[in-house]
Amino acid sequence: xxxxxxxxxxxxxxxxxxxxxxxxxxxxxxxxxxxxxxxxxxxxxxxxxxxxxxxxxxxxxxxxxxxxxxxxxxxxxxxxxxxxxxxxxxxxxxxxxxxxxxxxxxxxxxxxxxxxxxxxxxxxxxxxxxxxxxxxxxxxxxxxxxxxxxxxxxxxx
Numbered sequence: 001x002x003x004x005x006x007x008x009x010x011x012x013x014x015x016x017x018x019x020x021x022x023x024x025x026x027x028x029x030x031x032x033x034x035x036x037x038x039x040x041x042x043x044x045x046x047x048x049x050x051x052x053x054x055x056x057x058x059x060x061x062x063x064x065x066x067x068x069x070x071x072x073x074x075x076x077x078x079x080x081x082x083x084x085x086x087x088x089x090x091x092x093x094x095x096x097x098x099x100x101x102x103x104x105x106x107x108x109x110x111x112x113x114x115x116x117x118x119x120x121x122x123x124x125x126x127x128x129x130x131x132x133x134x135x136x137x138x139x140x141x142x143x144x145x146x147x148x149x150x151x152x153x154x155x156x157x
Contacts, residue, residue, distance in 0.1 A: 006037075083146025085125040086118040107149045 053061045084094055089112060097103045097110055105111035114137060115121065124130055 086121050087112060088115045088121040088124075105145050105149070107153075108145060111141070111145050113138055113145070 008029060050061060050064065080091075084091060093100060093103060103112055114134070116124075116137070120150075
């Protein structure tokens with residue numbers, strides 16, 4: 001009888017190790033699906049794993065339920081910050097672009113005269129400011145916006 005228990009225990013532990021390896025294989029499907037996107041099979045495996053964790057690993061389940069929405073919020077803030085860095089704008093300027101006269105043009109409406117292209121803006125954002133005569137940049141932006149305005153008037157827009 002004692003021998004049966006130990007053999008059953010050994011069998012249970014070998015089943016657990018195979019279960020762990022199959023769980024690892026299922027997680028591989030989640031993180032490296034074919035086609036580069038989330039597969040339906042991967043989502044189904046995730047739902048099964050979450051449902052299976054409800055009794056034994058409730059802390060992990062609660063952590064996932066809290067962190068998944070936080071991940072989407074954080075990613076949206078990161079993407080917005082990167083887009084604004086590429087446009088050479090602050091969040092305040094972006095939210096209040098109607099209020100700031102230096103971001104307005106008489107004909108075209110919104111016009112960021114300090115935008116020098118995404119590559120240059122990102123370089124300046126990450127590598128530090130370059131000594132710039134901002135009045136010259138303003139005048140250059142005015143010249144470009146006047147050329148655009150002249151073309152718009154020429155085409156009757």
